[in-house]
Amino acid sequence: MRPFHYNGHPARVIFGSGTISQLPDEVARLGLERVLVLATPPQEAEANRIAALLGNASAGVFAGAVMHTPVTVTEQALAVVAEKGADGVVAIGGGSTTGLGKAIALRTDLPQIVVPTTYAGSEMTPILGETKDNTKTTQSSPKVLPEVVIYDVDLTMTLPAGLSGTSGINAIAHAVEALYAREANPIIDLMALEAIGAIHRALPRIAKDPADREARSDALYGAWLCGMCLGAVGMSLHHKLCHTLGGTFDLPHAETHTAVLPHALAYNAPAIPSVIERLRGTLGADPASALFDLAGAVGAERALRGLGMPEEGIDIATERAFANPYWNPRPLERDAVRALIARAYAGERPAHT
Numbered sequence: 001m002r003p004f005h006y007n008g009h010p011a012r013v014i015f016g017s018g019t020i021s022q023l024p025d026e027v028a029r030l031g032l033e034r035v036l037v038l039a040t041p042p043q044e045a046e047a048n049r050i051a052a053l054l055g056n057a058s059a060g061v062f063a064g065a066v067m068h069t070p071v072t073v074t075e076q077a078l079a080v081v082a083e084k085g086a087d088g089v090v091a092i093g094g095g096s097t098t099g100l101g102k103a104i105a106l107r108t109d110l111p112q113i114v115v116p117t118t119y120a121g122s123e124m125t126p127i128l129g130e131t132k133d134n135t136k137t138t139q140s141s142p143k144v145l146p147e148v149v150i151y152d153v154d155l156t157m158t159l160p161a162g163l164s165g166t167s168g169i170n171a172i173a174h175a176v177e178a179l180y181a182r183e184a185n186p187i188i189d190l191m192a193l194e195a196i197g198a199i200h201r202a203l204p205r206i207a208k209d210p211a212d213r214e215a216r217s218d219a220l221y222g223a224w225l226c227g228m229c230l231g232a233v234g235m236s237l238h239h240k241l242c243h244t245l246g247g248t249f250d251l252p253h254a255e256t257h258t259a260v261l262p263h264a265l266a267y268n269a270p271a272i273p274s275v276i277e278r279l280r281g282t283l284g285a286d287p288a289s290a291l292f293d294l295a296g297a298v299g300a301e302r303a304l305r306g307l308g309m310p311e312e313g314i315d316i317a318t319e320r321a322f323a324n325p326y327w328n329p330r331p332l333e334r335d336a337v338r339a340l341i342a343r344a345y346a347g348e349r350p351a352h353t
């Protein structure tokens with residue numbers, strides 16, 4: 001018998017193609033009359049289309065979302081919320097826009113509808129990372145969980161091939177770490193393995209043909225499940241390292257996850273033999289190597305130095321991996337952690353698992 005705790009997060013999920021047309025009904029269902037549409041600057045045109053679709057139920061657009069949810073941007077958006085008298089937010093975009101919606105909800109309790117257009121998975125988690133004075137802090141609160149999530153595969157078709165690959169591997173990282181989380185449980189295992197398989201099959205097809213709608217749909221479905229994994233259980237060494245590397249050297253989020261994941265998994269492999277066996281069944285090969293090859297197949301940069309990390313960062317990141325102790329299936333061993341960061345820095349093939 002395997003006793004466990006499972007915490008499900010309430011959220012209404014709508015999945016399909018053309019589902020954005022259901023947004024006005026969802027806004028009405030929540031009893032909202034003036035929602036502010038959020039986006040990043042490059043997705044402003046998409047946000048304007050959504051505002052037009054909402055007609056009188058739109059309070060306008062705030063297209064100032066940026067990566068890592070700076071509090072200064074949240075304050076600007078809050079001023080617009082107040083000025084327009086918005087009674088809810090619609091976030092269209094990736095984790096950066098979702099983060100802004102969550103930051104607004106944390107401070108105002110306004111309902112959120114999220115329309116994800118990457119595979120980051122933030123829409124399924126009660127987690128919010130915010131940046132203030134160059135420091136990123138993360139908190140977990142049910143207040144930031146969106147009320148409704150609308151997955152519309154059509155809105156992911158424009159995600160550039162390169163970012164589709166790294167964003168998909170970022171999602172896989174949530175599911176991989178969920179399999180060996182301290183709170184791992186059979187429900188999350190089901191989602192994790194299903195998601196890893198779906199994304200692993202989809203990404204090479206998207207790399208070959210970004211217009212492959214079936215592959216896009218598989219990737220988005222997998223990303224949803226990966227977000228559920230991230231929201232339900234704690235993460236370990238891989239996420240800790242990526243958080244540190246991204247924050248310390250200003251490295252891009254999904255790309256950093258892509259470069260680190262095979263090495264973090266190889267590090268933990270000796271402590272998680274049954275997880276490695278199940279991953280082997282899903283990936284069809286040695287898991288760390290399969291993820292390294294997947295990154296190659298989608299044309300991703302596999303070396304952290306290629307993302308802009310300086311060589312002295314290997315020692316800095318090693319030190320920081322030991323700050324604020326956290327759970328990891330394999331105890332942290334300084335030389336081995338340094339070796340894994342050094343391999344990721346150089347983009348070498350991971351140690352065999």
Ligand code: NAD
Nearest residue numbers: 040068094095096117118120122125127155156158159253
């Ligand atoms: P992102 O949201 O920054 O998007 C990257 C770029 O792609 C942006 O310029 C965006 O406008 C553009 N883009 C997004 N979708 C597009 C589309 N369909 N077509 C064309 N362009 C598109 O990147 P991300 O990787 O989705 O999110 C990263 C952020 O999310 C980080 O700050 C990370 O910390 C956070 N995050 C948080 C959680 C959580 O649970 N709190 C989970 C995952 C990620």
